[in-house]
Amino acid sequence: MAEIRTLREAIAELVRDGDTVAMEGFTHLIPFAAGHEVIRQRRKNLTLVRMTPDVIYDQLIGAGCAKKLIFSWGGNPGVGSLHRLRDAVEHGWPLPLALQEHGHGDLSNAYVAGASKLPFAVLRAYIGSDLPKHNDKIKFIQCPFTGETLAAVPSIEPDVTIIHAQKADRKGNVLLWGILGVQKEAVLAAKKAIVTVEEIVDDLKAWPNACVLPSWTISAVCCVRGGAFPSYAHSYYERDNRFYQAWDVIARDRETFQSWIKSYILDTKDFDEFRRALRESASQGVK
Amino acid sequence: MTAPKYTTNEIMTIAAARLLKNGAVCFVGIGLPSTAANLARLTHAPDIVLIYESGPIGAKPAVLPLSIGDGNLAETADTVVSTPEIFRYWLQGGRVDVGFLGAAQIDRFANINTTVIGDYKKPGTRLPGAGGAPEIASCAGEVVLVLKQTARAFVSKLDFVTSVGHLNGGDARKRLGLPGRGPVAVVTDLCVMEPDAITRELTVARLHPGISKQQIIDATGWNIQFSPTLGETAPPTSLELETLRDLQRRTKIAHGTLTVG
Numbered sequence: 147m148a149e150i151r152t153l154r155e156a157i158a159e160l161v162r163d164g165d166t167v168a169m170e171g172f173t174h175l176i177p178f179a180a181g182h183e184v185i186r187q188r189r190k191n192l193t194l195v196r197m198t199p200d201v202i203y204d205q206l207i208g209a210g211c212a213k214k215l216i217f218s219w220g221g222n223p224g225v226g227s228l229h230r231l232r233d234a235v236e237h238g239w240p241l242p243l244a245l246q247e248h249g250h251g252d253l254s255n256a257y258v259a260g261a262s263k264l265p266f267a268v269l270r271a272y273i274g275s276d277l278p279k280h281n282d283k284i285k286f287i288q289c290p291f292t293g294e295t296l297a298a299v300p301s302i303e304p305d306v307t308i309i310h311a312q313k314a315d316r317k318g319n320v321l322l323w324g325i326l327g328v329q330k331e332a333v334l335a336a337k338k339a340i341v342t343v344e345e346i347v348d349d350l351k352a353w354p355n356a357c358v359l360p361s362w363t364i365s366a367v368c369c370v371r372g373g374a375f376p377s378y379a380h381s382y383y384e385r386d387n388r389f390y391q392a393w394d395v396i397a398r399d400r401e402t403f404q405s406w407i408k409s410y411i412l413d414t415k416d417f418d419e420f421r422r423a424l425r426e427s428a429s430q431g432v433k
Numbered sequence: 434m435t436a437p438k439y440t441t442n443e444i445m446t447i448a449a450a451r452l453l454k455n456g457a458v459c460f461v462g463i464g465l466p467s468t469a470a471n472l473a474r475l476t477h478a479p480d481i482v483l484i485y486e487s488g489p490i491g492a493k494p495a496v497l498p499l500s501i502g503d504g505n506l507a508e509t510a511d512t513v514v515s516t517p518e519i520f521r522y523w524l525q526g527g528r529v530d531v532g533f534l535g536a537a538q539i540d541r542f543a544n545i546n547t548t549v550i551g552d553y554k555k556p557g558t559r560l561p562g563a564g565g566a567p568e569i570a571s572c573a574g575e576v577v578l579v580l581k582q583t584a585r586a587f588v589s590k591l592d593f594v595t596s597v598g599h600l601n602g603g604d605a606r607k608r609l610g611l612p613g614r615g616p617v618a619v620v621t622d623l624c625v626m627e628p629d630a631i632t633r634e635l636t637v638a639r640l641h642p643g644i645s646k647q648q649i650i651d652a653t654g655w656n657i658q659f660s661p662t663l664g665e666t667a668p669p670t671s672l673e674l675e676t677l678r679d680l681q682r683r684t685k686i687a688h689g690t691l692t693v694g
Binding site: 172173174197198217218219220221223224227228231232235236247248249250251252254255257258269270271272273274275276277280294295324325326327328330331378380384385387388390 | 568
């Protein structure tokens with residue numbers, strides 16, 4: 147059963163140095179508040195998994211939390227490069243970052259395999275691609291029935307998966323809707339799961355076939371209003387495109403980045419205070 | 434009557450849009466492909482089905498998405514499924530007619546690099562990576578690529594093959610058992626290229642109006658061939674241009690990069 151608790155407590159207890167951590171959300175419902183809390187609590191040596199490591203992982207990588215990244219597309223959507231990811235890969239700053247690189251079809255299948263507790267996923271891909279030459283986790287197998295050559299990749303089974311969702315009820319059952327990405331699979335593939343939500347309600351009023359994660363599949367539910375900012379929460383708030391554009395400038399330079407992380411994450415006590423600090427700076431015309 | 438004036442970006446988008454048939458099921462990459470696919474939907478192909486890898490099927494966005502998972506894609510879609518389902522049932526299941534992709538670099542056989550410039554271990558420039566392109570390039574019925582043409586983008590040898598085109602040419606795709614036909618066209622700001630029927634090497638099929646062969650030679654890193662039946666792209670119509678500009682204007686307002694005033 148999920149315990150309803152503060153995000154600080156949940157991260158402190160459930161995310162350990164050296165863990166394999168997946169934070170999912172396909173441009174929607176990205177668990178930014180939880181990512182910030184991981185930085186704030188200075189977790190180290192994490193293996194980070196995410197199909198689309200965008201700004202949230204740029205922050206974690208630049209802050210020195212990660213030793214390895216398992217991913218399939220790393221960019222700032224609609225803007226350009228992730229400068230902190232690139233700096234880590236190209237120059238080993240602040241730490242060298244090992245890459246294990248896949249395609250989306252592959253990685254999404256690997257989560258399905260993880261949720262299914264199968265050792266690997268199988269798909270039709272990668273013939274002729276150079277990715278298998280640089281990722282020894284991509285192998286080719288022959289179909290035992292037809293002899294066709296297919297790609298196989300090991301399942302993803304994170305120590306902890308963290309997602310953001312719209313609602314939970316008081317028992318910790320979680321409801322999410324809109325673009326779902328691989329959130330459900332990532333939770334079910336993980337040993338432990340933390341879900342931040344926009345609100346906790348008496349009754350989810352979930353319709354049949356709604357995407358509900360029962361309380362007993364989740365370790366902790368934390369109410370963090372706006373916790374997906376600057377991404378969006380369908381039916382709650384829109385994506386803050388200006389933040390993504392501003393991030394390009396912040397992340398481009400090491401010192402600007404470090405000062406941003408210090409002022410807005412390390413020196414704030416939680417996500418509410420982070421949002422407040424950001425609003426105050428914006429009103430004073432500071433980026 | 435004078436023909437409407439347009440930019441090279443506009444004719445690239447319009448020429449790409451024209452390649453999409455009404456009713457086609459189209460797996461759309463973000464950026465230029467998404468712009469062109471939505472232009473097709475708003476002009477000659479109202480029944481085109483747009484699938485985005487984040488999960489929306491049959492998306493009809495009012496403005497262009499800035500990211501692949503914008504809420505407007507979900508709100509206007511016929512249905513929204515999970516990302517694993519998109520790749521398993523819909524793409525690998527053979528239900529996609531056209532994969533519509535961009536690229537950082539391509540070679541003469543329309544193989545695609547979106548991973549790295551330079552050595553993989555010591556990259557000169559680290560690019561975003563594969564996304565869904567390797568699976569789309571394998572499994573879509575056919576593939577259309579759209580990207581600006583420069584000698585840095587159209588190279589004789591890729592540093593990294595992320596997603597396959599026609600591999601080393603000829604019937605290589607068929608021999609290796611790739612399900613889709615692979616790239617059938619590459620649309621640039623200068624021309625439209627198509628693979629040769631036998632060698633599968635990209636060959637210039639149509640020049641955009643006012644573009645010279647020399648401009649294309651200068652912007653290609655290999656000895657580019659021109660079709661013996663080289664044609665010219667029809668100039669954009671007023672409808673195409675107005676629809677594209679209107680779409681882009683609405684997009685800028687919606688995403689807050691243009692204030693109305």
